[in-house]
Amino acid sequence: MQKLALSQSLQQRLSPQQIQFIKLLQIPTAELNQRIEEELEINPALEEGMELQERSQDDDIYGETSGSSDDEYNNDFNEYDSLDTYNLNELNVKEYINQDEYSGYKMASDGWGEEEKDTMPVIAMDSLAESLLQQLGFLRLNERETQIGHQLIGSIEDDGYLRRPIRSICNDLAFGQNVYCSEDEVISILKKIQKFEPAGIGARDLQECLILQLEKNRNSLENNIALTILEDHFEEFTKKHFDKIQRKLNIEDETLKKALSLITRLNPKPGNMGSSENNVAYLMADFIVSSVNGKLEIVLNSKNAPQLRVSRSFSEMLDTYDKSDKQNRHIKETVSFVKQKLDAAKWFIDAIKQRQQTLLKTMEAIVVYQQEFFNEGDENKLKPMILKDIAERIDMDISTVSRVANSKSVQTDFGIYPLKYFFSEGIATDNGEEASSREVKNILKELIESEPKHSPLSDDKLEKLLKKRGYNIARRTVAKYREQLAIPVARLRKEM
Numbered sequence: 001m002q003k004l005a006l007s008q009s010l011q012q013r014l015s016p017q018q019i020q021f022i023k024l025l026q027i028p029t030a031e032l033n034q035r036i037e038e039e040l041e042i043n044p045a046l047e048e049g050m051e052l053q054e055r056s057q058d059d060d061i062y063g064e065t066s067g068s069s070d071d072e073y074n075n076d077f078n079e080y081d082s083l084d085t086y087n088l089n090e091l092n093v094k095e096y097i098n099q100d101e102y103s104g105y106k107m108a109s110d111g112w113g114e115e116e117k118d119t120m121p122v123i124a125m126d127s128l129a130e131s132l133l134q135q136l137g138f139l140r141l142n143e144r145e146t147q148i149g150h151q152l153i154g155s156i157e158d159d160g161y162l163r164r165p166i167r168s169i170c171n172d173l174a175f176g177q178n179v180y181c182s183e184d185e186v187i188s189i190l191k192k193i194q195k196f197e198p199a200g201i202g203a204r205d206l207q208e209c210l211i212l213q214l215e216k217n218r219n220s221l222e223n224n225i226a227l228t229i230l231e232d233h234f235e236e237f238t239k240k241h242f243d244k245i246q247r248k249l250n251i252e253d254e255t256l257k258k259a260l261s262l263i264t265r266l267n268p269k270p271g272n273m274g275s276s277e278n279n280v281a282y283l284m285a286d287f288i289v290s291s292v293n294g295k296l297e298i299v300l301n302s303k304n305a306p307q308l309r310v311s312r313s314f315s316e317m318l319d320t321y322d323k324s325d326k327q328n329r330h331i332k333e334t335v336s337f338v339k340q341k342l343d344a345a346k347w348f349i350d351a352i353k354q355r356q357q358t359l360l361k362t363m364e365a366i367v368v369y370q371q372e373f374f375n376e377g378d379e380n381k382l383k384p385m386i387l388k389d390i391a392e393r394i395d396m397d398i399s400t401v402s403r404v405a406n407s408k409s410v411q412t413d414f415g416i417y418p419l420k421y422f423f424s425e426g427i428a429t430d431n432g433e434e435a436s437s438r439e440v441k442n443i444l445k446e447l448i449e450s451e452p453k454h455s456p457l458s459d460d461k462l463e464k465l466l467k468k469r470g471y472n473i474a475r476r477t478v479a480k481y482r483e484q485l486a487i488p489v490a491r492l493r494k495e496m
Helices: 016-026 029-042 052-061 066-076 093-098 128-137 143-155 166-177 183-193 206-214 221-232 234-238 242-249 253-264 312-323 329-369 371-376 387-394 398-405 437-449 459-468 475-484
Strands: 046-048 287-292 295-300 308-310 409-412 415-418 426-428 434-436
Touching: 016 329, 016 398, 029 046, 046 329, 128 143, 143 166, 143 183, 166 183, 206 221, 206 253, 221 234, 221 242, 221 253, 234 242, 242 253, 287 329, 287 371, 295 329, 295 371, 308 312, 308 329, 312 329, 329 371, 329 387, 329 398, 387 398, 426 437, 434 437, 437 459, 437 475, 459 475
Parallel strands: 287 409
Antiparallel strands: 046 308, 287 295, 409 415, 426 434
């Protein structure tokens, strides 16, 4: 028998405003402008520019009379319609509702402006797939072979490798294009594609990629020896067992060095060359910290503080509709629409301001904590600092500090650093103090750079050297820091 019962429960849920703030807080400066442009396009109640009250305060600061504020207000809104000639009571509600709210908005000119006529056109570059398809067109292939070639090129990944099994490509052709072929047919077309530019394209693994590049030039002795090493002794080469290779090939040290040098100059990712998708990413600093007369000053990037305001025309429109007949269904819908857009604009402006305050508050705490570094620029002066340390100082949650530190950067007198750079663990020293893991990593890097190349230092030896300098560190921690620095093990660092 079923019973009905009532129960009360307390749940925490984020409001839409909090979700909006969280999303704005975690995006970097480079993406903030795009996010604001999107909001400006979807919300006509939001405008660029400072509020009238802020503007009058600025005028007073610069010595201008406040009596001209009414004239300035009318001039500011001339771009919409003069309030003297724009009678809101005569607005046709049906036409307002039915019109496309995006028409004309942010689209003052669809053609070239005067300032754009003299700009330099951007050169369009072919993508990797387009380049390969163009080269495929130069081959005298029948329709069936062309379909196989298209399928192979479409399966090549961005770095230039074909990792999809040949059997799977045959199945794709059978089920997708009704082309039944054997693996030998597909491999035959693949061999032709592997002769395309860039060299090494269409390889199924690193070994084949390097061999394809060397096969372009078989004229020199070193090239032939390098080919032999890759074809017959690839495992010894990857493990850097050069002495074994030298004994098996019976060659001199100098010849082996030239062959190895030839291999190391090859490109392991041929697909990255000439690709239009590999755009250069420019780091835009979110903060600027500089020393002025011995005092550190923190400035928020101006792109983090855009001037936004609520449209005065929309506010006036809402007041007009409130005084009209509220029983009319169309007027009800319009009032609801206008109010929704006004509320969304206010929420967005508040979220942007809250973002600015949180960013500055967090950065100020980091600068105070790491003041020695920001004064001198010495990485060894960095103190151990975790997210919890900053969260406690600014009385915020650790997740908030994490969102600020993620993908944000600061420009200092010594270069641009990501905020994550200043967070590190602490390592105990013989003096009873704690050293930053960043400091330990720098010393570890120096030790490896100064090691003898023919006999690199193992993790055990590195551990002992660090302990001699006063850092109590375990071998597994040495291995972890070495991997974080992208430094291979001693065996792979060995050179001839």
